[in-house]
Amino acid sequence: MKQIIDHINRCFENRTRLGIMAALMVNESIDFKALKQLLGITDGNLSSNISTLEQYGYLKVKKRFIEKTSNTSYSITKTGRKAFQDHLAALEALIKGVEPSEGE
């Protein structure tokens, strides 16, 4: 049990960060507006969690200019993909281990 909990990534305990990573796992890149719409959260919440993920090295930021307005899009890094997969595997293991005793 101890080893499984070690693999649970604290960075993903935050719902917004987990959501951003889940979306980036299955989409090559997503821009800020689409991400905001998808997760249904505020600008502030989204951008602060994006910076956190960027500090971890889990996502890349790409800024482009389309007709003079800036467009920022995000994609997952190799490290991020690995971290997310490990987290997912740990969650699954945890569910399997916890199942018989249901309660917290």
Add this chain to the structure above:
Amino acid sequence: MHESNHPSAQIEQIRDIMTRSTTFVSLSGLSGIAAGILAFVAVWQTYRILGTVWLGDNVFALLRESSAPVHSLMFVFLLTLIAALIAAFFFTWRRVRGLGQELWNMASKRFAIHLALPLLAGGIFALALLQRGAFELICPTMLVFFGVALLNAGKYSFSETIVLGVIELVLGLIAAVWVESGLVLWGIGFGAITAGYGIVMFLKYER
């Protein structure tokens, strides 16, 4: 900060976001039913113009001789296309609004682009055939490209869309070999099969 530590809640959230960001599930079945009915109207109008739905050599000879029926047919099919697109947008927009979602999101954009590109290519190709007087291959071309478009966009929607695409594609290929049946197969593909798909989707997901 809001946190969800429970593993199964996290997995549920991950699954939900992955699905919502890649799958367009709000296409209304009523769009398919409307398109099917419009296709039947188009076949009926074609019958009134040509006097038959069976495309024998005499029909193609007639079309090569005079441009009036060709223009009437172009008008009928263009109008049908526009009406079907409007119906598709309307019913889907109504459904999305009812679900409290946005029509234009990541998933719907991806679905629309993957559907529109092969359709556009098919439309241009059909016009080229028309210009060349290769009337025999116009019905099969529309069916084949419609099938390919659905097959392509179906990856981002319900798997039934892929099944519909395969059926249209097969009908198109049969029509390409057996050109006399082109209009009948067109009516079956765009009319009966599309309406049937719409009914299935409506009963399965919208009731």
